[in-house]
Amino acid sequence: MKLATWNVNSLKVRLPQVLQWLASSPVDVLCLQETKLTDDKFPVAEIEAAGYQVAFTGQKTYNGVAILSRHPITDVVKNNPLFQDEQQRIISATIEGMRIVCAYVPNGQAVGSDKYDYKLRWLEALIQWLEAELQRFPSLAILGDYNIAPTDADVHDPAAWQDQVLVSAPERAAFERLCALPLADAFRLFPQAEKLYSWWDYRQMAFRRNRGLRIDHILLSPALTQRCTACEIDKLPRKWEQPSDHTPVIATLQ
């Protein structure tokens, strides 16, 4: 069983790449963020033709999330019931006995900004909601773009990024509280090479210089942590023409 997450930065632009990636990496579940499509524009037929069921919630221009699955999808819930939010950033569903949560955490723009406050409030509500969800669903995975690099090992240049948005102490504290629910960062369950990232800025040839951050994560409840045998970042799609600035992260479960 393979679970994956990918912020595609517009599914309209990236649909061919998503289909190409699934053809060569036929994961069981793929969570997408930043689809940037209203629901009436979602490419249901193309995704079903590739062998996947899909649940999604979107809006115009910004945000939007989706869960693609080779197995039946049931009990779809959109957003966090504890947090009134016009922005479409969460969708969850049950697949093969697992509760799958697909999340697009707010970026936060800059420390101290209104958007940063929104990010921290959003994360607080996420923690409260997941605490209850874990009681209901022992086998739970939350996959997505967290917009948080958990430690300096996840940052290409920690000195340059110190106290900036995506790495600031309050954001990292929120990530730690998620881990304390408990949820495990699947990537860190295993030995990993250094300087592995999931996002690189489009500017300054950041990808070629590997100036990136690891901000896309798969967090697993204890029952799924026990089953997890690998977690890896697939850099290949970031090398394709007209790529997303993020690349997929994949967890393998027994």
Next chain:
DNA sequence: ATGGCCTCGGTTCGAGGA
């Protein structure tokens, strides 16, 4: 010192992302 790119909406520039 600053910004450098990409996407969208809606027109050729601004907002947002990270």
